[in-house]
Amino acid sequence: MPDAPEADTPQTDTAESNSLLLDIDGFEGPLDLLLTLARQQKVDLRHVSILQLADHYLAFIDAARDLQLEIAADYLVTAAWLAYLKSRLLLPPDPTDEDAPDAEEMARRLAFQLQRLEAMRAAATRLMARDRVGRDVFVRGAPDPITVNRQTEWRATLLDLLQAYARCKTKAAYTPLHVERPKIYAMEDALRRLGVTLGTALDWTTLQAFLPEDWREPRLVRSAMASTFAASLELARDGIVSLRQSEPFGTIELRKTAP
Amino acid sequence: MSTEESLQFAPPTLDEQERMVEAMLFSSTEPLSAEAMEKRMPTGSNAAEVLRRLERHYEGRGVALIRVAGKWAFRTASDLGFLLRSEETATKKLSRAAVETLSIIAYHQPVTRAEIEEVRGVAVSRGTLDLLLDMEWIRLGRRRESPGRPVTFVTTEGFLDHFGLDSTRDLPGLDELKAAGLLDAQPKGGFAVRDAPEEDEDDDTPEDDQADLF
Amino acid sequence: MSTEESLQFAPPTLDEQERMVEAMLFSSTEPLSAEAMEKRMPTGSNAAEVLRRLERHYEGRGVALIRVAGKWAFRTASDLGFLLRSEETATKKLSRAAVETLSIIAYHQPVTRAEIEEVRGVAVSRGTLDLLLDMEWIRLGRRRESPGRPVTFVTTEGFLDHFGLDSTRDLPGLDELKAAGLLDAQPKGGFAVRDAPEEDEDDDTPEDDQADLF
Numbered sequence: 009m010p011d012a013p014e015a016d017t018p019q020t021d022t023a024e025s026n027s028l029l030l031d032i033d034g035f036e037g038p039l040d041l042l043l044t045l046a047r048q049q050k051v052d053l054r055h056v057s058i059l060q061l062a063d064h065y066l067a068f069i070d071a072a073r074d075l076q077l078e079i080a081a082d083y084l085v086t087a088a089w090l091a092y093l094k095s096r097l098l099l100p101p102d103p104t105d106e107d108a109p110d111a112e113e114m115a116r117r118l119a120f121q122l123q124r125l126e127a128m129r130a131a132a133t134r135l136m137a138r139d140r141v142g143r144d145v146f147v148r149g150a151p152d153p154i155t156v157n158r159q160t161e162w163r164a165t166l167l168d169l170l171q172a173y174a175r176c177k178t179k180a181a182y183t184p185l186h187v188e189r190p191k192i193y194a195m196e197d198a199l200r201r202l203g204v205t206l207g208t209a210l211d212w213t214t215l216q217a218f219l220p221e222d223w224r225e226p227r228l229v230r231s232a233m234a235s236t237f238a239a240s241l242e243l244a245r246d247g248i249v250s251l252r253q254s255e256p257f258g259t260i261e262l263r264k265t266a267p
Numbered sequence: 268m269s270t271e272e273s274l275q276f277a278p279p280t281l282d283e284q285e286r287m288v289e290a291m292l293f294s295s296t297e298p299l300s301a302e303a304m305e306k307r308m309p310t311g312s313n314a315a316e317v318l319r320r321l322e323r324h325y326e327g328r329g330v331a332l333i334r335v336a337g338k339w340a341f342r343t344a345s346d347l348g349f350l351l352r353s354e355e356t357a358t359k360k361l362s363r364a365a366v367e368t369l370s371i372i373a374y375h376q377p378v379t380r381a382e383i384e385e386v387r388g389v390a391v392s393r394g395t396l397d398l399l400l401d402m403e404w405i406r407l408g409r410r411r412e413s414p415g416r417p418v419t420f421v422t423t424e425g426f427l428d429h430f431g432l433d434s435t436r437d438l439p440g441l442d443e444l445k446a447a448g449l450l451d452a453q454p455k456g457g458f459a460v461r462d463a464p465e466e467d468e469d470d471d472t473p474e475d476d477q478a479d480l481f
Numbered sequence: 482m483s484t485e486e487s488l489q490f491a492p493p494t495l496d497e498q499e500r501m502v503e504a505m506l507f508s509s510t511e512p513l514s515a516e517a518m519e520k521r522m523p524t525g526s527n528a529a530e531v532l533r534r535l536e537r538h539y540e541g542r543g544v545a546l547i548r549v550a551g552k553w554a555f556r557t558a559s560d561l562g563f564l565l566r567s568e569e570t571a572t573k574k575l576s577r578a579a580v581e582t583l584s585i586i587a588y589h590q591p592v593t594r595a596e597i598e599e600v601r602g603v604a605v606s607r608g609t610l611d612l613l614l615d616m617e618w619i620r621l622g623r624r625r626e627s628p629g630r631p632v633t634f635v636t637t638e639g640f641l642d643h644f645g646l647d648s649t650r651d652l653p654g655l656d657e658l659k660a661a662g663l664l665d666a667q668p669k670g671g672f673a674v675r676d677a678p679e680e681d682e683d684d685d686t687p688e689d690d691q692a693d694l695f
Contacts, residue, residue: 036577036578036601036602036603037601037602037603038602039601039602039603040602040603116668117667117668119668120662120667120668121600121602123661123663124600124663125600125601125602127658127661127663128581128584128585128588128600128601128663129581129584130654131584131587131588131652131653131654131658132580132581132583132584134653134654135580135583135584135587135644135652135653136575136580138644138645138646138653139559139562139645140643140644140645141556141642141643141644141645142643143562143566144559144562145556145557145558145559145562145645146290146293146294146556146557146562146565147294147510147554147555147556148293148294148507148508148509148510148555149293149294149295149296149297150295150296150297150340150341151508151509151510152342152343152351152507152508153351153508153509154350154351154352154353154508154509155351155352155353156352156353156354156355157352157353157354157355158355158356158357159354159355159356159357160356160357160358160359161356161357161358161359162358162359162360162361162365162398162402163358163359163360163361164360164361164365164366164369164429165430166430166431166432168361168366169366169369169370169373169430170370170438170439170444170447171366172363172366172367172369172370173367173370173371173373173374173444174444175367176367176370176371176386176387176388177386177441177444285542285543286541286542286543286558286561287543287561287564288543289542289543289544290543290544290557290558290561290564290565291543291564291565293507293543293544293555293557294557294565307564308564327500328500328503329499329500329501329502329503329504329505329507330503330504330507341507343504343507343508344500344504347500347501347504350501350504350505350521350522351504351505351508353521
């Protein structure tokens with residue numbers, strides 16, 4: 009472990025740590041803070057002293073505690089982890105504990121993370137410094153966009169046409185059967201008509217005579233006859249008319265009852 | 268940007284100025300005047316002069332430097348416009364409503380919308396007729412000399428072309444449709460189909476022929 | 482269009498083809514592929530060949546023909562940016578978190594959110610990823626075939642276009658980072674103490690994986 013020998017205990021550069029403290033909100037988490045601390049070693053990150061880094065970090069957290077600054081939990085978790093790592097790096101490996109993680113490996117892992125983060129930051133800077141569209145280079149301002157003239161060609165064959173026509177004709181042949189309701193001469197109509205025309209029937213008059221003109225054809229006369237007959241019965245009941253029939257199925261006659 | 272700084276002292280070369288004008292015109296959303304460009308260029312530049320150089324440089328190329336309303340702009344060479352247009356033709360099957368409507372117009376022309384609806388038994392949408400008119404398969408015929416003077420529809424030359432017909436007389440009659448197995452049921456009595464719509468029905472009294480049809 | 486018609490018979494001359502490619506590229510803001518252009522050109526044309534001629538023709542001019550994302554585009558020469566920059570076109574400054582996240586995605590792609598967080602040491606906010614997705618600089622890649630099947634993020638063609646990169650292989654410093662093992666999930670040699678992402682596909686040649694993603 010190259011770090012161990014020159015690792016000195018909490019350095020006197022706490023002044024620098026304190027200046028960082030003012031900035032605690034400026035760090036994006038413990039790794040960001042660790043990277044900043046590691047850079048203070050002013051060495052290539054590949055040779056960073058993890059032991060020294062752990063000390064700086066712990067000192068930083070202690071100072072923050074003294075100032076009663078609120079420290080996010082992940083900073084404390086990292087502090088505990090670094091304290092453990094530090095003790096493991098300083099103590100000789102315990103041969104009885106085979107499960108204990110290799111401290112050197114842990115340190116190597118942390119160093120790698122720091123290097124990787126720094127590498128990504130450097131890459132980001134290089135990327136952002138490239139000639140960028142809209143900042144350094146510009147696209148055509150007045151493009152002449154390709155106009156796609158979409159046309160729909162409708163497809164229909166003569167057979168489609170003939171089938172369609174045949175379909176229309178077939179449909180016509182199967183038009184639903186409408187059963188026409190026969191015309192009915194309503195009894196109300198018969199009553200009204202009798203009421204109006206009764207004045208003319210001071211003498212016996214056949215029922216037929218009271219049928220409306222347009223209801224006398226054979227197809228309609230039955231309905232008109234039935235309604236007029238029913239209406240006359242109604243009037244007879246009320247004592248308005250008298251009815252007589254000389255023989256079964258004979259002519260029915262009616263006359264206004266004398267007042 | 269060292270270019271920019273050095274230009275503070277001596278005017279850029281004509282080549283440099285030409286590059287600047289070229290870049291400005293390329294990236295501008297609208298035509299630029301020589302004055303407007305010169306204002307942005309280092310002092311001592313002469314935009315008008317390099318515009319003439321640039322115009323010559325683009326002569327005969329795929330892009331031309333042109334003057335519009337006293338300003339300058341790059342435009343695609345006019346003979347290459349075809350590269351920027353593309354025709355995309357999609358073939359779509361004509362809807363059932365459209366084919367039926369078309370067939371009724373073909374067989375009964377000239378025919379009014381109301382008459383088409385009577386044959387189809389359903390309303391004919393404006394869109395269907397518009398589509399057929401748009402395709403130039405049907406056109407408006409003479410107005411019917413009946414109340415409301417409704418317009419009639421007739422088929423066009425384009426229609427005959429598309430369906431490979433010499434005339435509408437070539438449309439098979441109902442008996443032929445039946446013989447071809449296209450028509451199963453008996454046509455409704457009294458609804459005669461004219462085997463051959465007359466060619467010039469628009470000119471003579473079409474109503475007479477139609478009278479017994481509708 | 483007589484030019485177009487005559488071209489049906491013999492392929493156009495290289496000069497003619499160069500004019501066509503020039504016109505198409507000039508009129509487009511988006512990079513165009515040689516294949517796409519050739520499709521619009523008369524048969525027998527060879528876009529790739531004239532692209533090289535065109536590239537030479539524009540060398541040192543105010544407008545340059547550049548390769549981005551495997552396609553071609555005209556862009557103003559980068560040293561003339563000062564002339565063309567205006568208040569409105571000023572690019573919005575991205576937050577440090579966004580810039581770092583973008584770089585990690587670019588260099589490590591395809592990469593999961595957890596892996597980005599592992600590199601940065603902090604949680605990646607939803608807003609940061611949303612912003613980058615919204616700018617269309619990143620998009621979702623294939624799901625990682627590991628527990629939970631997390632989505633991965635990859636960069637887009639728009640990203641390559643914006644940064645003037647022909648492919649993700651051309652990212653600055655990519656080879657050195659790879660050689661230093663800094664694009665790996667864990668330090669070279671030895672085992673990881675902490676649970677490293679179990680998948681090791683980003684260990685080997687992330688660019689190759691991209692081939693079929695783009």
